[in-house]
Amino acid sequence: xxxxxEAYNKVMQYxxxxxxxxxxxxxxxxxxxxxxxxxxxxxPPFNRATxxxxxxxxxxxxxGFTSFKIEAVISAGMPQQKLSDTNNCxxxxxxxxxxxxxxxxxxYEHLEIKDGIATLRNQVTKGQDIHRKGSDVSSxxxxxxxxxxxxxxxxxxxxxxxxxxxxxxxxxxxxVISTGNELVEVAANPLPHQIRKSxxxxxxxxxxxxxxxxxxxxxxxxxxxxxxxxxxxxKTYDVVILSGGVSKGKFDFIPEVMESLDVKKVxxxxxxxxxKPFWFGIQEAQKTVVFSFPGNPVSxxxxxxxxxxxxxSKSLALAxxxxxxxxxxxxxxxxxxxxxIQVKLENKKGVLWAxxxxxxxxxxxxxxxHSDGFICLRPRELAYEKSEPVAFISTKS
Amino acid sequence: xxxxxEAYNKVMQYxxxxxxxxxxxxxxxxxxxxxxxxxxxxxPPFNRATxxxxxxxxxxxxxGFTSFKIEAVISAGMPQQKLSDTNNCxxxxxxxxxxxxxxxxxxYEHLEIKDGIATLRNQVTKGQDIHRKGSDVSSxxxxxxxxxxxxxxxxxxxxxxxxxxxxxxxxxxxxVISTGNELVEVAANPLPHQIRKSxxxxxxxxxxxxxxxxxxxxxxxxxxxxxxxxxxxxKTYDVVILSGGVSKGKFDFIPEVMESLDVKKVxxxxxxxxxKPFWFGIQEAQKTVVFSFPGNPVSxxxxxxxxxxxxxSKSLALAxxxxxxxxxxxxxxxxxxxxxIQVKLENKKGVLWAxxxxxxxxxxxxxxxHSDGFICLRPRELAYEKSEPVAFISTKS
Numbered sequence: 001x002x003x004x005x006e007a008y009n010k011v012m013q014y015x016x017x018x019x020x021x022x023x024x025x026x027x028x029x030x031x032x033x034x035x036x037x038x039x040x041x042x043x044p045p046f047n048r049a050t051x052x053x054x055x056x057x058x059x060x061x062x063x064g065f066t067s068f069k070i071e072a073v074i075s076a077g078m079p080q081q082k083l084s085d086t087n088n089c090x091x092x093x094x095x096x097x098x099x100x101x102x103x104x105x106x107x108y109e110h111l112e113i114k115d116g117i118a119t120l121r122n123q124v125t126k127g128q129d130i131h132r133k134g135s136d137v138s139s140x141x142x143x144x145x146x147x148x149x150x151x152x153x154x155x156x157x158x159x160x161x162x163x164x165x166x167x168x169x170x171x172x173x174x175x176v177i178s179t180g181n182e183l184v185e186v187a188a189n190p191l192p193h194q195i196r197k198s199x200x201x202x203x204x205x206x207x208x209x210x211x212x213x214x215x216x217x218x219x220x221x222x223x224x225x226x227x228x229x230x231x232x233x234x235k236t237y238d239v240v241i242l243s244g245g246v247s248k249g250k251f252d253f254i255p256e257v258m259e260s261l262d263v264k265k266v267x268x269x270x271x272x273x274x275x276k277p278f279w280f281g282i283q284e285a286q287k288t289v290v291f292s293f294p295g296n297p298v299s300x301x302x303x304x305x306x307x308x309x310x311x312x313s314k315s316l317a318l319a320x321x322x323x324x325x326x327x328x329x330x331x332x333x334x335x336x337x338x339x340x341i342q343v344k345l346e347n348k349k350g351v352l353w354a355x356x357x358x359x360x361x362x363x364x365x366x367x368x369x370h371s372d373g374f375i376c377l378r379p380r381e382l383a384y385e386k387s388e389p390v391a392f393i394s395t396k397s
Numbered sequence: 398x399x400x401x402x403e404a405y406n407k408v409m410q411y412x413x414x415x416x417x418x419x420x421x422x423x424x425x426x427x428x429x430x431x432x433x434x435x436x437x438x439x440x441p442p443f444n445r446a447t448x449x450x451x452x453x454x455x456x457x458x459x460x461g462f463t464s465f466k467i468e469a470v471i472s473a474g475m476p477q478q479k480l481s482d483t484n485n486c487x488x489x490x491x492x493x494x495x496x497x498x499x500x501x502x503x504x505y506e507h508l509e510i511k512d513g514i515a516t517l518r519n520q521v522t523k524g525q526d527i528h529r530k531g532s533d534v535s536s537x538x539x540x541x542x543x544x545x546x547x548x549x550x551x552x553x554x555x556x557x558x559x560x561x562x563x564x565x566x567x568x569x570x571x572x573v574i575s576t577g578n579e580l581v582e583v584a585a586n587p588l589p590h591q592i593r594k595s596x597x598x599x600x601x602x603x604x605x606x607x608x609x610x611x612x613x614x615x616x617x618x619x620x621x622x623x624x625x626x627x628x629x630x631x632k633t634y635d636v637v638i639l640s641g642g643v644s645k646g647k648f649d650f651i652p653e654v655m656e657s658l659d660v661k662k663v664x665x666x667x668x669x670x671x672x673k674p675f676w677f678g679i680q681e682a683q684k685t686v687v688f689s690f691p692g693n694p695v696s697x698x699x700x701x702x703x704x705x706x707x708x709x710s711k712s713l714a715l716a717x718x719x720x721x722x723x724x725x726x727x728x729x730x731x732x733x734x735x736x737x738i739q740v741k742l743e744n745k746k747g748v749l750w751a752x753x754x755x756x757x758x759x760x761x762x763x764x765x766x767h768s769d770g771f772i773c774l775r776p777r778e779l780a781y782e783k784s785e786p787v788a789f790i791s792t793k794s
Contacts, residue, residue: 025583029602046589052646075618075648077578079590093646095579095692097590108645136757143763151793152606153765156599156694160592160762164584181474182492186422187561192443193476193494195557202553205426209549221472248505249449249490250470295492297553326747349786350723350749360533365557366540368550389746396548397794 004338007270011307014282014289015315016238018170025158028150030211031168032316037144040161042134047098051107051129054118057086058104058126067119074099089118098130105129147317169316172238174214176203179245180295181221198365199243199300206304210312223253230261234288244295246279254292255279263290272338274299297365302340302374305393325354325375325392331384333377342371372396401735404667408704411679411686412712413635415567422555425547427608428565429713434541437558439531444495448504448526451515454483455501455523464516471496486515495527502526544714566713569635571611573600576642577692578618595762596640596697603701607709618648627658631685638705641692643676651689652676660687669735671696694762699737699771702790722751722772722789728781730774739768751789769793
């Protein structure tokens with residue numbers, strides 16, 4: 001048995017480099033950008049009117065003019081036009097190219113327009129209300145660094161520079177496996193001694209949020225068939241996540257079968273609650289990582305968030321941010337175990353307060369739905385105090 | 398022009414009741430639950446062993462026995478067995494049904510087993526290591542209330558009670574429309590006076606995160622064709638989100654065309670920055686809600702999060718939670734405008750600190766990618782102070 005920090009660090013030593021792939025722009029939402037994104041031209045690409053009104057040559061004001069004959073109307077989407085007489089003006093719309101010979105825009109609210117003549121009602125500053133070519137960014141500027149998660153804002157930036165296809169990190173191919181002869185399908189009507197599968201559905205749903213479409217497989221508690229079925233799975237997938245079969249029971253064949261398939265045990269059992277009988281291994285030749293979690297719902301769910309998600313983030317080169325929250329009550333801990341305790345968060349004036357969620361042992365699925373995540377309390381002699389900041393692992397976002 | 402709170406409250410008066418639909422379990426991830434979920438039977442459904450070891454009748458210990466002949470091995474998934482001689486024991490695995498006549502489980506770690514006889518090494522308490530039938534929940538208990546967002550934990554609960562199909566709130570049918578003759582497709586090579594579409598791609602990506610597959614349409618700045626194209630759109634969709642065409646320009650036809658199509662203007666223009674020329678209307682007969690946002694990227698993006706997302710949450714009967722953050726610097730505001738300012742958040746010991754993100758006007762798309770959201774500063778005479786809590790609108794989660 002090793003302690004939590006040792007286990008965590010060992011898991012993080014076995015991250016995978018999964019490579020990258022090109023994906024259509026709107027399909028890369030939620031994925032991890034794998035290339036630096038540069039401005040392909042100046043932005044704005046031209047001197048752009050930012051108000052609806054008129055464009056003039058400021059020199060005309062210097063020459064004493066305050067009324068301007070309207071030569072034309074220029075709208076967004078028209079190629080650049082020319083102010084032919086610099087004592088005149090053009091009407092111009094937001095987004096349009098400021099015409100040759102003009103250098104100042106005046107909005108309608110500051111004008112009087114009558115019989116084709118625009119007359120100033122306010123002071124004018126040379127260059128006003130023009131968003132100048134290249135003033136946001138000049139061509140070649142890095143707009144987005146690689147290794148960030150793509151969301152709606154990033155998709156806007158990618159669109160603006162013409163990335164209809166984007167290089168993103170490949171997601172791992174994940175197989176989620178349930179074990180246990182007592183398990184039946186969700187749609188089944190279970191006999192009194194049976195229960196429905198729930199852990200693997202919960203895991204598949206959690207992986208969907210990571211843009212991973214996992215395969216879901218069930219194995220019967222039979223050594224020969226487990227070995228037969230696992231053989232091709234270890235070859236096909238980057239990650240195998242199992243739930244159940246790793247305790248000390250006579251039908252907990254997973255560790256033994258894994259070792260017979262050359263999956264090297266990195267550790268088995270961590271001084272933590274819940275989630276203690278966690279078995280973690282690696283098939284070096286096939287570069288397959290095996291997370292074998294204890295079968296209780298809270299244990300599986302906790303270990304997925306404690307170990308798998310940071311492993312995934314690091315494999316995708318995403319930064320890992322520790323979040324902290326304040327305890328709303330003091331908590332005694334044992335000096336030998338790291339505790340992960342379900343909490344509900346409340347934002348009170350910008351401060352995140354964690355309130356413990358009552359749970360009924362590691363079989364209590366429902367408590368997970370009422371929690372925002374787990375606080376992590378490492379073992380120590382002294383109690384954790386009310387208002388003390390502690391590490392928080394989110395299970396909701 | 399109305400102020401922000403008036404505008405917000407008016408938008409929230411026009412929420413829609415979209416009804417519900419039945420969806421396959423793994424497709425309901427991220428959707429809103431539309432039914433109360435009850436336990437369909439006791440959980441656990443039987444007296445369940447929580448350790449690997451033996452099951453005995455505690456009365457045998459009372460009768461002086463400390464060694465027990467092993468009658469059988471019982472694994473999870475077997476129907477309930479019977480301890481035929483109550484001075485004997487059975488080996489039992491985690492998850493298995495405790496047999497008739499047995500009432501106590503003792504784990505292997507507290508036993509010595511030799512030649513088919515298990516001998517106690519520790520004190521035993523009657524009933525230990527049994528997760529009793531119905532102790533988590535009894536049949537008929539409400540496990541999940543309706544009107545919550547379904548995530549991985551909820552899918553686990555739904556699976557455990559056999560919900561292979563789940564009633565969820567229907568999502569609105571949304572059409573996202575760009576306007577402006579200067580806009581070209583993302584894959585196009587724009588001429589000097591053209592720019593690529595980005596707002597509608599960003600909106601579609603944001604809606605994907607809400608499990609809404611929006612339609613994306615472009616309208617040329619031409620009154621007759623806008624009217625012709627909008628007519629069937631208003632009939633088909635619950636929500637129309639437009640970007641552009643609502644300022645004071647000669648080609649900003651949207652308000653006029655909307656009114657000609659019996660879309661009642663609720664308001665046009667809000668005393669806020671960015672996002673001021675926001676036009677909001679409702680087609681009462683067709684129950685279509687129209688959000689017509691100004692075309693600048695920051696304005697569209699801000700107003701989507703400020704108005705549309707709360708409107709969507711309320712339409713789906715989700716609770717609206719105001720989040721607050723602390724200012725890391727003082728900010729002067731004008732007494733007439735509500736400001737929405739991009740910030741980056743930092744969690745320092747459980748306290749959320751907001752640092753302003755430099756932006757270059759409402760055309761600066763890239764700043765949005767570097768922000769976590771907007772702080773909302775209502776107009777007031779006094780400056781906002783450093784460390785003051787202010788409302789925060791997330792754009793990342």
